[in-house]
Amino acid sequence: MAKSRILSGIQPTNILHIGNYVGALQQWVTLQQTHDAFFCIVDLHAITVKQDPKQLHDNIRQLAAMYIAAGIDPKQSTIFVQSRVSAHAELGWVLNTLAKVSDLERMTQFKDKSAQHHENINVGLFDYPVLMAADILLYQPEIVPVGDDQSQHVELTRTLAQRFNKQFGDVFHVPKLQLRKEGARIMALDDPTKKMSKSAGSNANYIALTDSADVIRKKIRRAVTDSGSQVVFDPKRAGLYNLLTLYRIFSGMTEAAIEKKFAGAKYGDFKADLAEVIITALSPLQERYAALIKDEKHIEAILDDGAKRAQAVAEVTLKKVYDAVGLG
Numbered sequence: 001m002a003k004s005r006i007l008s009g010i011q012p013t014n015i016l017h018i019g020n021y022v023g024a025l026q027q028w029v030t031l032q033q034t035h036d037a038f039f040c041i042v043d044l045h046a047i048t049v050k051q052d053p054k055q056l057h058d059n060i061r062q063l064a065a066m067y068i069a070a071g072i073d074p075k076q077s078t079i080f081v082q083s084r085v086s087a088h089a090e091l092g093w094v095l096n097t098l099a100k101v102s103d104l105e106r107m108t109q110f111k112d113k114s115a116q117h118h119e120n121i122n123v124g125l126f127d128y129p130v131l132m133a134a135d136i137l138l139y140q141p142e143i144v145p146v147g148d149d150q151s152q153h154v155e156l157t158r159t160l161a162q163r164f165n166k167q168f169g170d171v172f173h174v175p176k177l178q179l180r181k182e183g184a185r186i187m188a189l190d191d192p193t194k195k196m197s198k199s200a201g202s203n204a205n206y207i208a209l210t211d212s213a214d215v216i217r218k219k220i221r222r223a224v225t226d227s228g229s230q231v232v233f234d235p236k237r238a239g240l241y242n243l244l245t246l247y248r249i250f251s252g253m254t255e256a257a258i259e260k261k262f263a264g265a266k267y268g269d270f271k272a273d274l275a276e277v278i279i280t281a282l283s284p285l286q287e288r289y290a291a292l293i294k295d296e297k298h299i300e301a302i303l304d305d306g307a308k309r310a311q312a313v314a315e316v317t318l319k320k321v322y323d324a325v326g327l328g
């Protein structure tokens, strides 16, 4: 029986952080074992905010290397760059004619990003979720594994698929959102009321996957917590809860075992231990990344192959769409 398909992607903006790793990459690594997996580098999304062209070009290769370093196997899964498969932009245009301005006005990411980039509130930023719907629907996936911040966009994707199918006949499979049970929203270290974000103003916000051991120790030491003293899982103590969630995910220990381990300990002792747990967990990934990033040809060959594999699937869907709409 054919494996069911999954599709997800990350923007090649800045360097990835442990939120991207936990919310997206870690799930992808597990899911690729049981699914026909497509992992996209969504560079067309990246240009909805100002990018330095040279930096963007380098970021694409770095992100591909990070996918592989994190455990995505390019033989098993398809790794590709969005702009190299033109069907994404083409289907995006067709879906634009079905998306309502009112659908897009509700998107919280658009509201957040327009506040963050008030000097450049461009049409692409507004239209981002429609292109994302095209990214997904082209591959007819069963599930879309993302972090919680993308839930609203996946919901819109489902709406657009249903709207298209109703108007033109059943072309799209309506995909399901897949969030992990814990860690779907890792919060910022310097403000646990906001999600960890790679475009945050301060690098105290996140732990980058390439941060050195000393930088990780410093960032965790300075992470915002409350004035309490007991190291226990309490969602009301947002900063500590976020750090404990990271401890759970990176150590693999249960909540009860962690609380027992730190009974009577101070926040400072817990933070010092957490830093070491994260350093140990990231170290193999960092070693693989350092080796991969030196081999530009190898990464380019993987991306060329990925574009061909993605193109073959995307073209089939786009043809069905064009035929259904009357453009074929």
Ligand code: AQP
Residues within 6 Å of the ligand: 009, 010, 011, 012, 013, 014, 019, 020, 021, 022, 023, 024, 145, 146, 147, 148, 149, 150, 183, 184, 185, 186, 187, 195, 196, 197, 198, 199, 200
């Ligand atoms: N804090 C987070 N916790 C869990 N998952 C997260 N993701 C992002 N932040 C967290 C998930 O990572 C994937 C890739 O995200 P993206 O590149 O599309 O960009 P984003 O969601 O906009 O992530 P950032 O870090 O906030 O980037 P910037 O600041 O550049 O916009 C997605 O699956 C996302 O859910």
